[in-house]
Structures are given as C-alpha cells and as structure tokens.
Amino acid sequence: MTTTELPVLRWGIVGCGLISSWFVGDLCLPDRPGANTKHIVQAVASSSKSKGSAFVSKHCPSEKPTIYDSYQDLYNDPNVDVVYVGTPHTVHLQNTLDAIAAGKHVLCEKPIAVNARDAKKMIEAAREKGVFLMEALWTRFFPITTKLHSLLYEEKVIGDIATVFVDFGLNMPIGKADPQARVASKSLGAGALLDIGIYSMTWASLILDKSPHRQAEESPSINATMTFHDETLNAAERIDEQVTAVLKYPDIKAQAVCSASLLYKGREEFARIEGSKGSIAIGGLAPSKPGYLVIRIQDQEEKRLDFEVPGFGFHYEADAVAKDIRAGRLENEVCSWSDTLTIMSRLDAIRSACGLTYSQDG
Numbered sequence: 001m002t003t004t005e006l007p008v009l010r011w012g013i014v015g016c017g018l019i020s021s022w023f024v025g026d027l028c029l030p031d032r033p034g035a036n037t038k039h040i041v042q043a044v045a046s047s048s049k050s051k052g053s054a055f056v057s058k059h060c061p062s063e064k065p066t067i068y069d070s071y072q073d074l075y076n077d078p079n080v081d082v083v084y085v086g087t088p089h090t091v092h093l094q095n096t097l098d099a100i101a102a103g104k105h106v107l108c109e110k111p112i113a114v115n116a117r118d119a120k121k122m123i124e125a126a127r128e129k130g131v132f133l134m135e136a137l138w139t140r141f142f143p144i145t146t147k148l149h150s151l152l153y154e155e156k157v158i159g160d161i162a163t164v165f166v167d168f169g170l171n172m173p174i175g176k177a178d179p180q181a182r183v184a185s186k187s188l189g190a191g192a193l194l195d196i197g198i199y200s201m202t203w204a205s206l207i208l209d210k211s212p213h214r215q216a217e218e219s220p221s222i223n224a225t226m227t228f229h230d231e232t233l234n235a236a237e238r239i240d241e242q243v244t245a246v247l248k249y250p251d252i253k254a255q256a257v258c259s260a261s262l263l264y265k266g267r268e269e270f271a272r273i274e275g276s277k278g279s280i281a282i283g284g285l286a287p288s289k290p291g292y293l294v295i296r297i298q299d300q301e302e303k304r305l306d307f308e309v310p311g312f313g314f315h316y317e318a319d320a321v322a323k324d325i326r327a328g329r330l331e332n333e334v335c336s337w338s339d340t341l342t343i344m345s346r347l348d349a350i351r352s353a354c355g356l357t358y359s360q361d362g
C-alpha cells in the first residue's frame, strides 16, 4: 500500500519541547516500511503561537497544522483525533484529564503520572468517557522486544532465566542542568527513577513478568536504594540522582537488578539476561531505544542480531495507537493499563522504600 492509500490519523501535539520534536519527526517519516497509517500533525498547542510556529517550521515543515496558544483550544478542535501529551510529568494528569473530558483519545508521555493513584484517575476517566488512553512507553513497541521474547520463551536459547541486569546511565547531573528545566525542577517531576529508572523497570517487567511460568497473582518483592543530589534535604525536596532496585520473583526463581543514574553515560550493552545455558545482552543507543541483541551460549560463537529502525522509533507506538483507535479499543495490549499500573506501583514502592515524595503524593 502506498502512503496515500493508508488510513489517516490526525494528531494534536500538546507542548512544543524536546520529546514532541522527536515524536512529530517520526510521525512525518516518508515511506516507512510496514507503516499501517498515514499520521498527520493536525494541530500543535504551545505556550505561545511563535513557539508553536517555530516548532512546526523546524520539526515538521511538510505539515500544515493549526497552531494554538491554548491547550484547551486544541482539545476542542473537532479535526484532532488523538492528543499527544509531551509536557513534563507533573502536568500529565491535568493535560490528559482535560483532553479526555473533551472526548479525545490520548497518548501521554512517560511516566504517565507521578504515582499510581494519579495514573488510575486517568485510566478511570478514559474508561468512563470511552476513549483510548496509553502511556507512551515507546520501547515496548520495538520489534526487538518481540524477538527477545521469542528467543527467551519459545526457542529457550538461554535455558532457565535466573537474573536480569538493566542499567540506564545518562550523564546529566542535576547540578549541571538549568534549575528551571524539567530534569532539575522537583515541581516538574525531576529525578532519575521517574525519568529513566522507568525504562530499567520496564525491561525487567517485559522479561520476567511476561514469563509463561509466572503466577500472575504473585508480585515480586522489591528492595531499593537511592542517592540524592542533596542528601541533606527532606523527602519532599530532594531529587534522586541514582537508584537501584532488586526485584525477587520466587515463583520463577528469578531476580532483576535495575539501576538508573544521572552521573555517567551507561554502556551500549545496557542489559544482560543470564540463564542456565548462556546469556543475551541488549544494546543500543540508549535503553529506551534498543538496537541489537547479542546471544552468548557456552562453547558457541556469539551471535549478534541487529534491528534497523527508521528515525527514532516513535512510529511503532504511533502505529499501534492508530490500529487500536480504528478497532475501537480503549487500551493497547502491549502497553496495557495493567502494565502501566504495575510499573507505576513499583515506582511508588521504590520511592516509599527510599524516602522520596512529590507534592502530587498528597
């Protein structure tokens, strides 16, 4: 099918910051192999029209979106099918609830909210209004994750899985960032766990929660530790710069060691799954954007599988959203409401164990 014959989905982009620029770039990629949808940037909303116009000229010059200086005006636009929320964590709740109230489907950036309680509110609102809602945990949608699952559980190439190690290191110390930026401002949700630890936890979940041997009702136990940018501050003021969580899954005799740090750039091979017969490493530009697998089996030559990704890879989640909306589904099966709540509850548990709060926790 040529691009012009594909069904269309019209996006309204809320917030013209970094992630929205990456996302629209992928929506506009021409002639993607396997594309199921022609994505249109129908509208953008920003704090000012000039910022919105500059964003469009730079990041999606081939599109002719309506530019709003009010998020609400975008939610009210009858030509917008789905709203993409690309704002800081702490405003996801309000932005998403407003979009849903206006009857829009929503794809909301990660973390969907600051805590599981707020995530539940968003899910309940979507359920009641009968609209689609998904957290933009884009990593789940890369073809590499499906291949990994099949290597682990269908081909069983490394035998019984014992330990998963995942590390997301980003050289972005709090002290070096602009204090007003969302990565350094506590009121905008700054901190390693919510920003990048969520990916380490997602990989562990993708690998171990999806084991066919799991007994779903048994949640893993979690032990965690954090270091803070300023250790002298109280729970409400401090910002986590490093975090490590150890998850124990007694039912499958497995464990995961998940870490995240803003103090160094992590290794390209960011994850390793150890099994009774060997290991599989996952590598890529970042743990959010995986690119290859390395299979190492005892007494065998190691094997590397590379996965070509056009653009950043945000189109995989965008295509999944489009397919669900067309089918009338309210949630996605790869990033279900239950998946989102599982991870958010674990992030809550880690924060509670380490003494880290946000004002949203109430």
Ligand SMILES: NC(=O)C1=CN([C@@H]2O[C@H](COP(=O)(O)OP(=O)(O)OC[C@H]3O[C@@H](n4cnc5c(N)ncnc54)[C@H](OP(=O)(O)O)[C@@H]3O)[C@@H](O)[C@H]2O)C=CC1
Pocket: 014, 015, 016, 017, 018, 019, 020, 045, 046, 047, 048, 051, 086, 087, 088, 089, 091, 109, 110, 111, 136, 138, 181, 182, 188, 195, 288
């Ligand atoms: N999936 C991924 O790989 C990534 C995801 N993210 C996620 O995306 C979200 C946004 O991150 P990022 O794009 O880096 O952030 P930026 O600060 O670059 O952009 C956020 C935009 O949100 C808007 N905004 C709305 N309310 C506020 C507010 N109170 N304070 C500041 N800005 C506000 C602004 O747009 P305007 O002025 O136009 O209204 C701002 O430019 C985060 O939740 C983050 O976790 C971020 C990076 C990568």
Ligand SMILES: O=C1OC[C@@H](O)[C@H](O)[C@H]1O
Pocket: 170, 195, 196, 286, 288
């Ligand atoms: O989601 C993310 O992934 C990549 C990081 O650069 C960014 O801070 C984070 O929000």
